[in-house]
Amino acid sequence: MNPTAQTRAKAAVIGSGNIGTDLMIKILRLSEHLDLAALVGIDPESDGLARAGRLGVPTTAAGVAGLMAMRDFDDIQVVFDATSAKAHQANARALAPHAKRLIDLTPAALGPFVVPAVNLEGHLDAPDVNLVTCGGQATIPVVAAISQVAPVPYAEIVASIASRSAGPGTRANIDEFTETTAAAIESVGGAGRGKAIIVLNPAEPPLIMRDTVLCLVDAPDPGVRDRIATSVEYMVAEVAAYVPGYRLKQPVQITPVTDHPQTLIGETPATHQVTVLLEVEGAGHYLPPFAGNLDIMTSAALRVGERIAARLLEAKE
Known part of the structure; x- marks a missing residue:
């Protein structure tokens, strides 16, 4: 009741x-x-x-x-x-x-x-x-899930949204989007350094929101890498509890880093890159399902x- x-x-x-x-x-x-x-x-x-x-x-x-x-x-x-x-x-x-x-x-x-x-x-x-921002709400939980298991000296997110879902407010705040999201990737997500990119996709019919999270981590132990994947999956389920259209597009990918950019991560070592691909479909309460970024x-x-x-x-x- x-x-x-x-x-x-x-x-x-x-x-x-x-x-x-x-x-x-x-x-x-x-x-x-x-x-x-x-x-x-x-x-x-x-x-x-x-x-x-x-x-x-x-x-x-x-x-x-x-x-x-x-x-x-x-x-x-x-x-x-x-x-x-x-x-x-x-x-x-x-x-x-x-x-x-x-x-x-x-x-x-x-x-x-x-x-x-x-x-x-x-x-x-x-x-x-x-x-924060739509990109931040979609990706920072993943960065946080990874940083709970292993140090994340660098995290980069790319939020791709349909052009038709980007209204005048979104377009007027592009600079604020990237700056605010990058700051929150560090302060909330736990990354040593964060970067955010937004892509307005003009495809027709419009595509639903897709987000890519790239993290450099210090995780030489295979057991730690397994825990990273489990932590991400658990966090995705946590977000999906209040955003039903939020989901992993593919299983978590963890690959060795052979030539990492020291200028980006300073003195913190990075042994692997974690790649997480997400999509967000809107619930359709008022906005169309492709507007997952707003939903x-x-x-x-x-x-x-x-x-x-x-x-x-x-x-x-």
């Missing part, structure tokens, strides 16, 4: 584009601890606001100022921001005096990086958590929102 409204935390979503609208539908269909109190946009003609109105969700087209003017604003505890890095900076400043818990789906990186399968429990009390962000946001809401509700008991 779903909890009653009295056992839910009120939430708002800022951003009525594809990501915000998909997140709205996920909250309405799947959430156990969140009661959606508002969808916020700046375009009164957006499909997201129109759809919210049909679903009975309160809306405003006046941005964060409109949210703060809404009747139930004081009761809202959790705010998801699905706008852009620059917009989140302004939104966070505006909301700072009101003690809301912010979940940032942009690459603004104002708060700690959070990847649910890796480090969510350590940041449940942070006022503003950052979900993994909204799925991660819902998982984070659920845990934060549960924490807030526990504190009230």
Whole structure:
């Protein structure tokens, strides 16, 4: 049985584009601890606001100022921001005096990086958590799984997404995507050095999101290499628990390194390269299945929102 409204935390979503609208539908269909109190946009003609109105969700087209003017604003505890890095900076400043818990789906990186399968429990009390990027949500769990078993002096990820799934927000934040993802590969994934690349694939029909993770590791012991493969498989299952379309494309590949680039990894030895090929298919709640890059962000946001809401509700008991 779903909890009653009295056992839910009120939430708002800022951003009525594809990501915000998909997140709205996920909250309405799947959430156990969140009661959606508002969808916020700046375009009164957006499909997201129109759809919210049909679903009975309160809306405003006046941005964060409109949210703060809404009747139930004081009761809202959790705010998801699905706008852009620059917009989140302004939104966070505006909301700072009101003690809301912010979940940032942009690459603004104002708060700690959070990847649910890796480090969510350590940041449940942070006022503003950052979900890195779609590429980060897809690949950092794998880097973390490898680094839990063996040192990873260098990790590189390539996120390939359909051009049709890259909206204006994604395209405007390409630099932030690469910088934020690379930083989180190191700070959350545990790599000594991280690099991120995004590819917009114009293929028609559109291809689903595919991600490649390349890690140099110090793992001369065959038993350690076996544990790396097992750790990756376990982590993929952990992510798939909240992103059902997340899966390994092929078995984990571990090959010897005979001529590794010392300029990239410094003094840390590297004996093998680990290659992990992933794909992410969207759940199709609002976005098409090929938009797995957006679906993994909204799925991660819902998982984070659920845990934060549960924490807030526990504190009230």
